[in-house]
Amino acid sequence: MPAELACFEERCRARFAITEVIYNCPKCGGLLEAVYGKPEQSTAELQTIWRNRRTSNAPLDQSGVWRYREFLPFLADYSRVVTLREGNTPLLNAPRAAQYGGLDRLVFKHQGFNPTGSFKDNGMTCGVAQALRLGMTRVACVSTGNTSASMAAYASAAGLQPIIFLPHGNISFGKLAQALEYGAHTLQVEANFDQILALVRRLAEELGIYLLNSVNPFRIEGQKTIMLEMMDQRDWRVPDWVVLPGGNLGNTSAFGKAFREMKELGLIGRLPRLAVIQAEGSAPFYNLMRARDQSRLNAIEHPQTLATAIKIGDPVSWPKARLEVSVSGGTVETVTEQEIADAKATIGRCGIGCEPASATTLAGIRKLTAAGTIAKDADVVAILTGNVLKDQDYTYQYHQGELKTLEGVPIAPNFGNPPVVVPYDLNRITDVLNGLPS
Numbered sequence: 001m002p003a004e005l006a007c008f009e010e011r012c013r014a015r016f017a018i019t020e021v022i023y024n025c026p027k028c029g030g031l032l033e034a035v036y037g038k039p040e041q042s043t044a045e046l047q048t049i050w051r052n053r054r055t056s057n058a059p060l061d062q063s064g065v066w067r068y069r070e071f072l073p074f075l076a077d078y079s080r081v082v083t084l085r086e087g088n089t090p091l092l093n094a095p096r097a098a099q100y101g102g103l104d105r106l107v108f109k110h111q112g113f114n115p116t117g118s119f120k121d122n123g124m125t126c127g128v129a130q131a132l133r134l135g136m137t138r139v140a141c142v143s144t145g146n147t148s149a150s151m152a153a154y155a156s157a158a159g160l161q162p163i164i165f166l167p168h169g170n171i172s173f174g175k176l177a178q179a180l181e182y183g184a185h186t187l188q189v190e191a192n193f194d195q196i197l198a199l200v201r202r203l204a205e206e207l208g209i210y211l212l213n214s215v216n217p218f219r220i221e222g223q224k225t226i227m228l229e230m231m232d233q234r235d236w237r238v239p240d241w242v243v244l245p246g247g248n249l250g251n252t253s254a255f256g257k258a259f260r261e262m263k264e265l266g267l268i269g270r271l272p273r274l275a276v277i278q279a280e281g282s283a284p285f286y287n288l289m290r291a292r293d294q295s296r297l298n299a300i301e302h303p304q305t306l307a308t309a310i311k312i313g314d315p316v317s318w319p320k321a322r323l324e325v326s327v328s329g330g331t332v333e334t335v336t337e338q339e340i341a342d343a344k345a346t347i348g349r350c351g352i353g354c355e356p357a358s359a360t361t362l363a364g365i366r367k368l369t370a371a372g373t374i375a376k377d378a379d380v381v382a383i384l385t386g387n388v389l390k391d392q393d394y395t396y397q398y399h400q401g402e403l404k405t406l407e408g409v410p411i412a413p414n415f416g417n418p419p420v421v422v423p424y425d426l427n428r429i430t431d432v433l434n435g436l437p438s
């Protein structure tokens with residue numbers, strides 16, 4: 001069976017050619033997904049091919065996405081793929097964070113090691129490859145910052161024109177600066193993420209611009225490889241839990257699809273449980289999964305959190321995420337601004353670091369172990385979605401004791417580490433150093 005697009009809705013499942021420029025099912029409006037037949041190779045053959053490609057100098061093989069191309073065979077021709085060597089992100093053992101989270105052991109898969117500093121690169125190389133294949137010349141997205149940085153880089157590398165829509169005043173300067181540097185036409189709109197997305201979807205259709213938000217099914221295909229690479233790195237040992245932040249819920253959808261497909265192919269024997277963590281003031285998916293009626297998501301009109309990456313009140317991929325959390329036996333949790341800030345500083349002290357949205361994972365783990373949902377001796381992988389350099393204002397303000405919630409409530413610098421100003425004086429500096437805790 002060749003690759004096709006399929007409607008995600010169980011009652012519809014309409015199929016469309018893989019080359020149609022559609023983002024929702026033309027019949028019922030449901031989300032779309034890419035579907036394939038089984039690969040020719042056996043499970044063992046695939047595992048060997050993927051492992052051997054790590055020693056190759058071919059650009060496609062060096063990509064942590066395209067190395068696994070048999071797992072996302074939507075392209076007929078790989079000659080125009082643009083790779084910045086995305087993926088290839090490490091699994092990092094973090095004993096201090098494990099202790100903070102109430103676990104014996106904790107491993108982070110750090111997507112902040114990607115070329116533009118976030119997990120978006122895994123999906124963007126695929127979205128841009130599809131744009132090229134379709135003959136598109138302009139691509140667009142609305143973003144809380146990371147998608148736009150990634151799209152700007154990949155589109156420019158591919159010779160496409162990137163057009164970016166941002167919620168004015170609600171993204172970190174690091175991410176905005178990346179978009180400018182990578183040459184994107186950048187429009188700061190005076191509205192929130194959800195409002196702008198509705199507008200950009202119309203604009204894309206009317207102007208023939210290819211939309212690269214995570215509603216684009218090819219981005220989801222690329223993000224599947226985050227979990228495939230993790231399983232390859234773990235020699236195919238399935239963890240008990242995978243913990244990740246939830247915003248627009250593209251990653252939750254991608255991870256769940258990846259595990260279901262790995263199981264179908266016999267690469268793994270069971271599904272890990274997905275734990276999705278949201279910021280308390282921006283938690284529509286948490287509300288949905290705790291509601292008796294899960295048939296409709298109630299959007300939050302004014303989502304609030306300092307973790308701007310996940311400041312989203314009307315997540316597009318909620319029907320997919322609802323299925324993935326349910327079939328994996330997973331859970332959804334919320335964390336406060338103070339919990340996010342302290343967890344972030346703890347991840348920093350492991351020598352690892354991440355941006356605020358990523359730290360929801362450790363804050364969520366701490367809550368879920370305290371509640372007994374995650375066992376102390378569970379095998380847990382948490383996904384750090386963005387690099388520590390993405391939001392330097394937040395980090396600096398926390399350590400200075402100047403960070404405040406959007407309502408103006410001070411966040412205590414429980415793990416604050418402010419710089420010390422000293423005079424140019426050997427004796428005084430010696431006194432300061434002698435006074436440091438050993």
Ligand code: F0G
Nearest residue numbers: 143144146147247248249250251385386
């Ligand atoms: N973490 C980071 C650092 C993000 O940038 C995002 C999403 C998420 C987590 C949430 O992931 O949407 O797949 O549930 N950022 C998007 C953007 C929305 O525009 O960059 P999700």
